[in-house]
Amino acid sequence: MTARPLPEYLVRRYQGWRATTYAGNRPWYRRLAEEGQRPRAMIVACCDSRVHVASIFGADSGEFFIHRNIANLIPPFAPSGDHHGTSAAVEYAVRELRVAHLIVMGHSQCGGVKGCYDMCSGHAPELLEATSFVGRWMDILRPGYEALPPGGDAERVQALEKLSVKVSLDNLMTFPFVRAAVADERLTLHGLWNDIAEGTLEAWDETRAEFVAI
Amino acid sequence: MTARPLPEYLVRRYQGWRATTYAGNRPWYRRLAEEGQRPRAMIVACCDSRVHVASIFGADSGEFFIHRNIANLIPPFAPSGDHHGTSAAVEYAVRELRVAHLIVMGHSQCGGVKGCYDMCSGHAPELLEATSFVGRWMDILRPGYEALPPGGDAERVQALEKLSVKVSLDNLMTFPFVRAAVADERLTLHGLWNDIAEGTLEAWDETRAEFVAI
Amino acid sequence: MTARPLPEYLVRRYQGWRATTYAGNRPWYRRLAEEGQRPRAMIVACCDSRVHVASIFGADSGEFFIHRNIANLIPPFAPSGDHHGTSAAVEYAVRELRVAHLIVMGHSQCGGVKGCYDMCSGHAPELLEATSFVGRWMDILRPGYEALPPGGDAERVQALEKLSVKVSLDNLMTFPFVRAAVADERLTLHGLWNDIAEGTLEAWDETRAEFVAI
Amino acid sequence: MTARPLPEYLVRRYQGWRATTYAGNRPWYRRLAEEGQRPRAMIVACCDSRVHVASIFGADSGEFFIHRNIANLIPPFAPSGDHHGTSAAVEYAVRELRVAHLIVMGHSQCGGVKGCYDMCSGHAPELLEATSFVGRWMDILRPGYEALPPGGDAERVQALEKLSVKVSLDNLMTFPFVRAAVADERLTLHGLWNDIAEGTLEAWDETRAEFVAI
Structure with a gap:
């Protein structure tokens, strides 16, 4: 059964x-x-059971359109005709629901990001296999790995968690309808990173080009 | 900026x-x-802002691994090497986190399902375009549309909402690692449909082959 | 046999x-x-057959580490080398399982508390005997009896039920490992009192120094 | 606070x-x-969060007087005038509530029993310290350890889990009021062991002097 x-x-x-x-x-x-529904914002967050955006933002039913996938990733625009669940969610939120804000939220201790780091640094060969769904999904974050500054592993993994937000924001801007909505001031983009242990939020600050505590 | x-x-x-x-x-x-994290269950639900599984199930941080996409769909197993966010989430939950339950929850007034119905019945040509992410994503539900009994539109749209759950459960069983976990009694699958206006839940009853009020 | x-x-x-x-x-x-197991909380409740914390808190297997004794009492820290079942349970929960919450729950119509009240007010001489296990156990609550305000018997017995929770919380803080865990913000303490007839809960409010309905 | x-x-x-x-x-x-309350039976079970006697026995409020401590142990009769929480619970159940059945239930994967095994076999010196509440509590089970047949560790630990039930039943019979109630046929004793993974129960069979599947 x-x-x-x-x-x-x-x-x-x-x-x-x-x-x-x-x-x-x-x-x-x-x-x-x-x-x-007439949600004000779309939130893209990780599936991780410790991430609870509705609670953090005191959300009520009807308030946020929420897409959750592994490591809160948005792939680049690629209208290949295949099933693209994340791109479909973004398209629906921006074109159909016309949300005013699109918030990407990453978090500390992210298992997906850790897997990407291990894969790219040669410590998780199983994730390199063509049949690994997690590995192929985490390929989206490879440009983040390549942009990492030198340093210790723990430090670089946390930097990569924050880059997962930055890469997603950059990829969002490759979608023509997102770019148009931002240009018309119908949509604003926001990047956040949540420290699970400390309960803090950092936001991507475009001017300073770094994450800053809220 | x-x-x-x-x-x-x-x-x-x-x-x-x-x-x-x-x-x-x-x-x-x-x-x-x-x-x-060590979540007991994975929940696959819709991005819809009116769906709030954490609230319905009195969930605590750390309890549920939650994937949300449009219309709570799971595509069939297709290890093509592409980015498959939903398949990656299922793989991570079942193989890495070893969740004991996998719950798919659909809901009433689902915009994605309505779009699929309109597309399949010839009333939404824009969703047929190769460049429509929503249309290509909703293609996953086509077998559901084709299985619909005759009837009025409203009735058939609601039947299709429930079929989105059934199609996802069927597709789950095409993943070898899901099938193996179910066979070994390491995983059980569950299908639910939530009526937003009435606040009720119906569960897919395998023996009776229909949704039954809880 | x-x-x-x-x-x-x-x-x-x-x-x-x-x-x-x-x-x-x-x-x-x-x-x-x-x-x-990896329970989130330890609950200390009474053996009374009418007390059902798992039901009140919708608990699932694996969620709460539960110690039940007469009148939900925790004795003061006393590492005498004797068998201390309650202190052993607290030690295991805090040091080994590292629970995040420790909840003490008392209740109305508690036979143990009533016995303590009768014993202390001179109406249950049999409980004063050295061989009375119940009497010697209820000695833990004597400081509660001595702190009772004047009033009618029924009122004072109910006040003593609530003091059984307060005395246990105070005694918990005499355990060095509890005090350390609270100071390090690895553990929070909570006091509750359940009215069996009315199905209500009151929680000890440290700021107001009284029990307040939830 | x-x-x-x-x-x-x-x-x-x-x-x-x-x-x-x-x-x-x-x-x-x-x-x-x-x-x-007028409970029919007293149950002595472990604090372990995976043990759920109320669920296994479909218990209703008011049905079972439940004492839970680490490893479901009952110490021998020792009216020393000290706080004996377990002896007090047994005394209250048998003399005051006059329960008809007293059921001791052990279980698989018991952390307390494992600790006792490690302590007695020289692998947990910290449990030998006078200040270890868990160690001094588990001393009650030493006669069980000494009665273990030779064998592999896993096998002997499981045997010790079952002996925790047998030792408790034997200790119960050192309480004069328990012995009297059993002799008068006002009370029957029962020993159970629950396999958590398999959901099975075994009962101590006095005639065969072994645990037998129910």
Whole structure:
């Protein structure tokens, strides 16, 4: 048998949510369903279970259009006709929903970025194989690895986490509809990096060309 | 200038979160950073701003590995060497993190599914273009459209929303490492559909071959 | 003969659990067995059959390390070389498992607290005997009895139930490894009191120095 | 500051529980509060977060008086006037609540039993120190270690897990009030061992003097 019943503890938590959060906000949920979503921003974050953008930004239902993939990467514009889940999400947010902000958020201790670092420095040959989905996905971050300054491993891995944000912002600007929306001042781009242990955020500062604590 | 400072209202919310939620849980965030994540389940959900799985399931930081893309789709296994963000996320969750559950959750009023329906029924020619990322992404759901029973549009669109979950579960089983983990009883698959207006959940019941209210 | 076969109704319930809850979560149980537990919090609660913390907090297997004794008491730090079950549990949770939260939960209608009240007010001479295990255990709560404000018996008994939580929190801070973990922000302490009849929770509010409804 | 507010996700789960489980059972909770508990059995189990007796035995509020300590140990009868939390719990269950069954349940992968094994075989000198609460608590299981048959480490550790149940049953019979209740057929004793990975139970069979699968 393929699909199984939901674990009991999740059923109970869902029932609790429905009797409280949902019951107390039914009008809002109904209106969201009838009128459709109208999110103010798109957030691109990592799948990591420790990253919780909705909590950090006190988000309410309907507020953020959220795409989460490994290492919060956006590939360069490449309309090849293939399935491009991330590019589709960006296209939908910018062209259809016309979000005003597009925020890319990276984080500390990112397993995907660490894998990329190991792969590029020759310590994870399995990620080089053509059949490694994680390896091929992390190829997007290779230009980041190549731009790393010299230094110790820990330091360079953290620098690469921040570069995953910068590479994504740069790749976003290769999408004609993103470039146009930014030029028309219909969209602003933002880069963040979250330190999980310290609960801090740093933002990419274009003028100083570095990440700066908020 | 490409990247801009974070909007002030988000800065304020972040600062509030840090002084409250983070401050009250600092030991947990530090431990998560030091020991790494060990999520019990992966959840694949839609980017839609109205979908909030962490809230529905009373989730805590570190509990769920979450991938969100348009229409919660998982493409079939295709190790072509290209960037496959969704397949990379599934591979990482199953092989690296060894999650015990993989939950696919669809929802009502899904814009991506509606686009697929319109495209397949000839009412959205722009989505047929090779350059449409959304159209090419929604191609994954074509087998769902073709399996739709006759009926009114609204009814068939909702049926297609549920089929997006079923198609993803079927595609999951084309990944050798997913199939092996399910066979070895290291992984169970689960399919859910969330009615946004009513706050209800339905689960795919393999025995009855239909979605059943929880 | 000392040990007897398990009562049939428990055998049947176990078999039912195994065919349903266990069968649907086998991957998770296996992983918990292989990788070991990594609970986020320790909960100290009463043995009372009406107290059900796992249910109140929607807990999943592997989530809470739970010590239950009479009246949820923690004795003061006293490394005498004797058997100290409660101190051993706290030591294991804080030093070995490095839990991030330690929650002490008392409750209404607590028989142990009532016994302490009767003993201290001269109405339960049998509990004063050196051979009374319950009496000697409840001695831990004597400082609570002495701190009680004047009032009616029912009121004072309930105040003493809440003081059982406060006394335990104070005693926790006499353990050097607890004090160190709190100082280093590796551990936070929390005090709760559950009204069984009303299903409510009150939390010890350090700033206001009183229990406050959640 | 010593005590902190309860983590938000636990507050939300509690509110969900109150609106569902509690709201649907208010008459029962009220009656339990008014009439007092009248549990049928006492269960002595380990604090381990993976052990969930209430779930295995489909327990309802008010059904089991549950004491949980490290490695489900009961010390021998020793009315020294000191704080004996476990002996107090047994005394209260047998003399005050007059439970009909007393069930001791051990489990696989028990960290406490493993510590005892390492300590007794000379591989954990830190547990031998007078100030180690865990070490002094695990001394209760030394007679079990000494009774172990020769064999490989893994095999002997599992044998010791089962002996933790047997030693506790033997120690129970050193309490005069337990012996009297068993002799009068007011109380039966039961020994169980739970395999976490496989979800199985074995029961101590007095006649065959071994653990037998249920």
